[in-house]
Amino acid sequence: MKLQGKTAIVTGAASGMGRSIAILYAAEGAKVAVSDINLEAAETVAQEIKDAGGEAFAIKTNVASEEDIQQLVDRTVEHYGTLDILVNNAGIMDGFTSAGDVTDELWERVFAINTTGPMRAIRKALPIFLEKGQGVIVNIASAGGLNGSRAGAAYTASKHAVIGLTKNVGFQYSVKGIRCNAIAPGGVATNISASMGQVNEFGMERAMIGMGINPRVGAPEEVAKVALFLGSDDASFVNGVTITADAGWTAY
Numbered sequence: 001m002k003l004q005g006k007t008a009i010v011t012g013a014a015s016g017m018g019r020s021i022a023i024l025y026a027a028e029g030a031k032v033a034v035s036d037i038n039l040e041a042a043e044t045v046a047q048e049i050k051d052a053g054g055e056a057f058a059i060k061t062n063v064a065s066e067e068d069i070q071q072l073v074d075r076t077v078e079h080y081g082t083l084d085i086l087v088n089n090a091g092i093m094d095g096f097t098s099a100g101d102v103t104d105e106l107w108e109r110v111f112a113i114n115t116t117g118p119m120r121a122i123r124k125a126l127p128i129f130l131e132k133g134q135g136v137i138v139n140i141a142s143a144g145g146l147n148g149s150r151a152g153a154a155y156t157a158s159k160h161a162v163i164g165l166t167k168n169v170g171f172q173y174s175v176k177g178i179r180c181n182a183i184a185p186g187g188v189a190t191n192i193s194a195s196m197g198q199v200n201e202f203g204m205e206r207a208m209i210g211m212g213i214n215p216r217v218g219a220p221e222e223v224a225k226v227a228l229f230l231g232s233d234d235a236s237f238v239n240g241v242t243i244t245a246d247a248g249w250t251a252y
Helices: 014-025 039-051 066-080 104-132 153-172 202-214 221-232
Strands: 007-011 031-036 055-060 086-090 135-140 179-183 241-246
Touching: 007 014, 007 066, 007 104, 014 031, 014 039, 014 055, 014 086, 014 221, 031 039, 039 055, 055 066, 066 104, 086 104, 086 221, 104 135, 104 153, 104 179, 135 153, 135 221, 153 179, 153 202, 179 221, 221 241
Parallel strands: 007 031, 007 086, 031 055, 086 135, 135 179, 179 241
Antiparallel strands: none
């Protein structure tokens, strides 16, 4: 098992890519904190893991809340004694809202969840990793963090920021035994569109131009396999990078 004896936090783990990552991590031996704003759905995932012989507990977390982030890490350490892997997966879309139409409220909400949440979780986890002399961070970015119009202005900027944060943490803490990498998924069959809200017609029209060259939509389990690689010792020499998982969409 690639993660035997490891403890992992996975945010946004009640559905989609987060659910698949939590289940795969547990199957590979990790003890998992299944974190999500939807506690009932998180409990379902945790029970699914336990039914399969793994270890997990569910915890309600609004990643936009500093208090919730503190509680998430503290309770995980209380529950399992330590933390080895942090997966920042929770995120929302922005309805393809273009820069001319984006409101302060939308901008701040998208950044609070997509960027500030991961930063706070990393900040909270780092003292644990520093004391151990090792630790792994996996951030779920997006093809929208590598390109200009896979979403609206707020989402695009927030995911670019996640990639910058990944590089910064990966390099600065590499001398402390800590790795920080990101995954940039392309189109994946998840329920994140439920967070989209009202769609901006102009922004969506511009974003959809590239959909015709998308080879295919991925499955959450395919992204989870990349997260397993990054979370395991197989990726011991991989740090500060973003792995694109999009069937070649951005290669065009």
